[in-house]
Amino acid sequence: MSSSVSASPKRPQYHHGDLRNALLEAARTLAQERGADALTLRHVARQAGVSHAAAYHHFTDKNDLLRALAIQAFKALEIELQRAIQDHADDHDAFETLGATYLRFALNHAAEFRFMFRRDLCMPEGVPDPLEIASRGAQAALTAFVHVRQSDGTLKAGDPQATTLSFWSTIHGLTTIILETPVFKGIELQNAEHLIRGAVRQLLEGIADKR
Amino acid sequence: MSSSVSASPKRPQYHHGDLRNALLEAARTLAQERGADALTLRHVARQAGVSHAAAYHHFTDKNDLLRALAIQAFKALEIELQRAIQDHADDHDAFETLGATYLRFALNHAAEFRFMFRRDLCMPEGVPDPLEIASRGAQAALTAFVHVRQSDGTLKAGDPQATTLSFWSTIHGLTTIILETPVFKGIELQNAEHLIRGAVRQLLEGIADKR
DNA sequence: TGTACATCAGTGAACGCGCGTTCACTGATGTAC
DNA sequence: TGTACATCAGTGAACGCGCGTTCACTGATGTAC
Numbered sequence: 001m002s003s004s005v006s007a008s009p010k011r012p013q014y015h016h017g018d019l020r021n022a023l024l025e026a027a028r029t030l031a032q033e034r035g036a037d038a039l040t041l042r043h044v045a046r047q048a049g050v051s052h053a054a055a056y057h058h059f060t061d062k063n064d065l066l067r068a069l070a071i072q073a074f075k076a077l078e079i080e081l082q083r084a085i086q087d088h089a090d091d092h093d094a095f096e097t098l099g100a101t102y103l104r105f106a107l108n109h110a111a112e113f114r115f116m117f118r119r120d121l122c123m124p125e126g127v128p129d130p131l132e133i134a135s136r137g138a139q140a141a142l143t144a145f146v147h148v149r150q151s152d153g154t155l156k157a158g159d160p161q162a163t164t165l166s167f168w169s170t171i172h173g174l175t176t177i178i179l180e181t182p183v184f185k186g187i188e189l190q191n192a193e194h195l196i197r198g199a200v201r202q203l204l205e206g207i208a209d210k211r
Numbered sequence: 212m213s214s215s216v217s218a219s220p221k222r223p224q225y226h227h228g229d230l231r232n233a234l235l236e237a238a239r240t241l242a243q244e245r246g247a248d249a250l251t252l253r254h255v256a257r258q259a260g261v262s263h264a265a266a267y268h269h270f271t272d273k274n275d276l277l278r279a280l281a282i283q284a285f286k287a288l289e290i291e292l293q294r295a296i297q298d299h300a301d302d303h304d305a306f307e308t309l310g311a312t313y314l315r316f317a318l319n320h321a322a323e324f325r326f327m328f329r330r331d332l333c334m335p336e337g338v339p340d341p342l343e344i345a346s347r348g349a350q351a352a353l354t355a356f357v358h359v360r361q362s363d364g365t366l367k368a369g370d371p372q373a374t375t376l377s378f379w380s381t382i383h384g385l386t387t388i389i390l391e392t393p394v395f396k397g398i399e400l401q402n403a404e405h406l407i408r409g410a411v412r413q414l415l416e417g418i419a420d421k422r
Numbered sequence: 423t424g425t426a427c428a429t430c431a432g433t434g435a436a437c438g439c440g441c442g443t444t445c446a447c448t449g450a451t452g453t454a455c
Numbered sequence: 456t457g458t459a460c461a462t463c464a465g466t467g468a469a470c471g472c473g474c475g476t477t478c479a480c481t482g483a484t485g486t487a488c
Contacts, residue, residue, distance in 0.1 A: 015483055016432080037331075050433095051434065053435095061476080119393075131393050132396075158418075165409075166381065166385075166410040170414070171380075174377075174380035177383060180329055181330075182343035183343055185343075186336050198373055203418060204419035205421075206367075207378070209366055209367045209368075210416075227465080251440075253440075254440095254441095263442085264443085264466070265464070268464055272442075273441095273443090
């Protein structure tokens with residue numbers, strides 16, 4: 001009964017081939033299913049079906065792995081934002097939709113999202129930091145769209161960087177408040193989206209009364 | 212030579228008298244000096260000069276201690292915000308100042324600030340959560356001021372809760388971005404304040420162009 | 423095409439560590455009479 | 456005011472645990488000739 005077919009794709013090989021990515025995928029799975037606390041080197045290796053020492057051939061230490069996870073998450077977020085921008089470039093409520101996209105990403109990848117904003121995963125000052133590049137990438141996606149909307153007159157003219165920072169602050173702030181604060185424990189996604197659309201609208205229109 | 216004065220205030224007593232607060236103070240000190248990672252039950256007790264088992268007479272477990280720390284921090288933040296509101300109630304840039312106050316608090320108490328926004332320190336759903344009460348308190352300080360400014364016509368009329376949420380989102384978002392993101396690593400307080408004042412101004416005035 | 427050899431990428435055992443928590447205890451305090 | 460006793464708030468030892476990291480190793484792969 002034992003099969004003579006030699007190359008069953010499932011058969012474990014001594015050399016994995018792409019263990020680095022497999023470890024990151026395992027980390028993502030664990031983050032999703034067991035939360036941030038489950039992300040120990042040993043647990044991630046176990047999840048990937050590999051001895052924990054193997055991880056050291058692909059990451060210098062635990063922080064290096066977590067940093068890589070955060071970088072991947074920033075890239076995934078950037079892709080989501082890019083997609084939303086492409087699909088809604090001409091919508092009058094494009095910024096609201098971007099806010100909702102950001103929120104949805106955070107709620108759907110809550111544990112990963114937390115790793116994206118952790119100063120202790122940054123490289124020491126002066127050292128090139130791939131996490132910085134990744135976070136700048138996501139930010140740049142927003143800046144590009146802000147620039148478009150400034151050019152076409154939908155947004156006020158001004159430094160697109162500064163305007164992007166305000167926008168990012170608003171959606172990031174509300175997202176983390178919803179994600180971490182007891183007040184919003186158990187909120188429905190739909191209600192959360194409603195909140196973030198409202199907040200973005202207030203940023204667009206301003207909350208001050210100009211008489 | 213041994214003193215016969217019986218009540219030297221420094222002499223350690225078997226019964227501490229106020230160990231609960233002493234532990235929280237020790238936790239604050241550690242958070243300040245060694246960062247969030249130093250906040251283990253054992254380290255906190257050591258810092259307070261007491262056996263680690265003693266802590267269990269005052270907190271049910273480690274999370275209970277950290278929750279109490281977060282609650283204290285929310286109360287401290289509320290006090291800072293109240294003070295800023297009192298001192299600047301009539302300033303034209305009162306909201307900018309509130310933003311700067313929030314930012315300064317976070318930068319001056321970075322490790323504690325991180326514990327204030329951690330879903331895993333919340334009580335399970337359905338259980339009364341003192342952390343929720345504390346966070347609502349700080350938020351209420353903002354809401355009250357928003358309400359004042361809506362009544363006097365400085366802010367547009369509207370639901371003060373919603374407007375407060377937008378304001379809180381903006382200042383909380385930028386604060387955590389500055390605190391956690393590699394891009395702003397090592398930024399000077401003064402520059403950070405400049406950023407947050409700018410972001411608040413954009414929220415007040417709006418970023419959309421109304422033709 | 424075959425072989426020797428360097429290199430790569432795994433394994434499993436071991437190290438030392440500090441953690442949260444529990445337990446039986448003891449010293450100090452407060453209270454009833 | 457003194458005494459017996461319950462209660463409170465500490466102590467220190469112990470438990471078991473899983474962690475990050477290192478090490479000598481071995482199996483698999485790639486390359487030079």
